Amino acid sequence: MSVEIHIINERCKGCKICVEVCQADVLDIDEKPNTSGYNPPCVKTLEDCTICGLCEMLCPDFAIRVSCIEGENKQ
Amino acid sequence: MSSINVTAVSHNEQHPIDSFFHPNSMPSVWCPGCGIGTIVYTYVQAVKEMNVEPDKICVVSGIGCTGKIAEYLNFGSHEITDGNVIAYAANLAAKKQYMKVTLFTNNADFLVSSAKDFLEIGKTMANLLVIHNNNIIYCITENGAIPTTPFIRTSASNDFELPFNIPHLAKSSGAEYVARWTPLHAGWLKYSIIDALSKQALSVIEVVSPCVMFFTFTNKIGDAADQLRFYRDNSVMKQYEPTEHLDLRSKREVIIGKFVDKKEF
Numbered sequence: 001m002s003v004e005i006h007i008i009n010e011r012c013k014g015c016k017i018c019v020e021v022c023q024a025d026v027l028d029i030d031e032k033p034n035t036s037g038y039n040p041p042c043v044k045t046l047e048d049c050t051i052c053g054l055c056e057m058l059c060p061d062f063a064i065r066v067s068c069i070e071g072e073n074k075q
Numbered sequence: 076m077s078s079i080n081v082t083a084v085s086h087n088e089q090h091p092i093d094s095f096f097h098p099n100s101m102p103s104v105w106c107p108g109c110g111i112g113t114i115v116y117t118y119v120q121a122v123k124e125m126n127v128e129p130d131k132i133c134v135v136s137g138i139g140c141t142g143k144i145a146e147y148l149n150f151g152s153h154e155i156t157d158g159n160v161i162a163y164a165a166n167l168a169a170k171k172q173y174m175k176v177t178l179f180t181n182n183a184d185f186l187v188s189s190a191k192d193f194l195e196i197g198k199t200m201a202n203l204l205v206i207h208n209n210n211i212i213y214c215i216t217e218n219g220a221i222p223t224t225p226f227i228r229t230s231a232s233n234d235f236e237l238p239f240n241i242p243h244l245a246k247s248s249g250a251e252y253v254a255r256w257t258p259l260h261a262g263w264l265k266y267s268i269i270d271a272l273s274k275q276a277l278s279v280i281e282v283v284s285p286c287v288m289f290f291t292f293t294n295k296i297g298d299a300a301d302q303l304r305f306y307r308d309n310s311v312m313k314q315y316e317p318t319e320h321l322d323l324r325s326k327r328e329v330i331i332g333k334f335v336d337k338k339e340f
Contacts, residue, residue: 013106014107015299016298016300019300021303057262058113058258059112060108060111060113060299061102061103061105062090062093065090
């Protein structure tokens with residue numbers, strides 16, 4: 001199994017809802033802005049992610065998604 | 076023992092609900108942190124979970140920020156002029172061409188322009204789902220007062236008036252499903268939409284959602300994350316609360332939950 005957090009940087013408007021709502025402190029604000037001038041989130045500690053999906057559910061701009069992929073283990 | 080691998084991917088990719096939007100329509104025009112995006116996400120998730128074909132769903136919306144929903148969504152979508160939304164959607168529902176007609180309204184559509192139409196569709200038993208985005212403001216004229224304005228509106232004799240109680244209005248005009256949520260309770264909102272989509276009668280869901288642009292500085296609310304924190308601290312869930320107690324001014328807390336659910340008989 002593997003956890004993936006996909007962040008679509010160009011759609012993000014920097015509202016920080018995903019960072020506030022994450023209870024495991026996985027996400028952080030990226031210092032490098034996107035082309036519109038907003039600071040998108042970045043992944044800090046992915047090992048703590050509990051796949052609750054709150055960041056994906058509450059994102060108003062459809063810019064983040066969490067997926068859990070069943071498959072062979074990558075080394 | 077299988078171990079768990081973690082990988083972070085952070086380049087441009089497609090979102091799984093992109094197939095429900097018109098191509099190249101994102102990013103949206105909504106402000107950073109607006110509650111409309113969460114409403115659209117939960118609505119699309121509810122439709123996905125019910126396994127309905129997109130041709131069987133119709134989305135109608137009116138003017139303003141909420142009116143953009145029908146412009147983006149790839150169902151049978153109609154964006155209607157001001158003042159005619161509820162009558163148009165009721166006529167569309169009477170044709171029985173679609174499984175369910177969903178109407179996204181805001182304060183300008185629902186209570187200012189066409190409240191008279193809403194009182195009529197309750198009697199005609201229209202098969203309609205109304206998702207009302209109540210963001211307390213009426214943003215075309217910033218100082219204008221509307222039926223849901225909490226503290227500013229005064230009557231002709233300078234008395235303060237209570238804001239309109241939308242769940243009570245919906246119940247008394249014959250809706251079979253009435254609920255109220257905030258964007259913070261997106262999981263509840265999703266299952267509420269699934270409940271309402273499976274009914275064959277008028278159902279009304281009010282979403283008390285933040286506006287991040289107007290009156291945030293004068294009311295000392297702050298940014299979008301602060302608004303969600305406000306809803307977390309001030310919302311109380313009371314299922315099947317009598318709808319007389321539900322106006323937004325008398326107490327400071329926002330009562331959320333499902334208030335009316337008439338079973339089929």
